[in-house]
Amino acid sequence: QEKAGLVEELEAAKSLKVKLESETSSPSSTQSTPSKAAAVIDKDSFEQALRSVDNEVANYNKNKDKTKKLQISKKLSSDAKNLQKMANNLLEEYYRNVSECEAMKAEIEQLKDKVQRLPAVDRSEEVNALKAQIMEMTHAQIEKVEQIDQLREELERKSEEVDELKHEMEALAAT
Secondary structure, three states: OHHHHHHHHHHHHHHHHHHHHHHHOOHHHHOOOOOHHHHHOOHHHHHHHHHHHHHHHHHHHHOOOHHHHHHHHHHHHHHHHHHHHHHHHHHHHHHHHHHHHHHHHHHHHHHHHHHHHHHHHHHHHHHHHHHHHHHHHHHHHHHHHHHHHHHHHHHHHHHHHHHHHHHHHHHHHHO
8 A cells, every 4th residue: 555655656746747847848937027936936946856856756766675765755755745836836827927918918909999099089189270270261261352352342442532533633624
């Protein structure tokens, strides 16, 4: 029974080692974002723990002495627990990073929406400014037309006055 328990722990440590090695070789684990888990686990200590487990597994397989195997299995059990803690921290960090990425993605989408709406707002302000300019120019043009009409009327009156003065001068000259 004790041997079966040791073999079971050894197999669990081996499978954990393989799982952790595959996780550490993935590109997502090489991100250098400082965090709580990164403070607990650094790459070197994690690799050292993996090497330690690998060495202990090799020692266990080489040894024939039951007491040595028992000592090695206890060390492997301790190392496996340590690796399990590290793996859990990495997993927590992974999920935290995933949720942060999702939040950032949502924020980016919101910013994209804002950016897409901004030019429309800016254009509408620009259009409103242009409309106001057109209205001012139209009013100025209407005023100019009215001034021209007034000047025309005044010119006609002055022309009539000049004509009357001419007639009066002709009448005076004829007398």
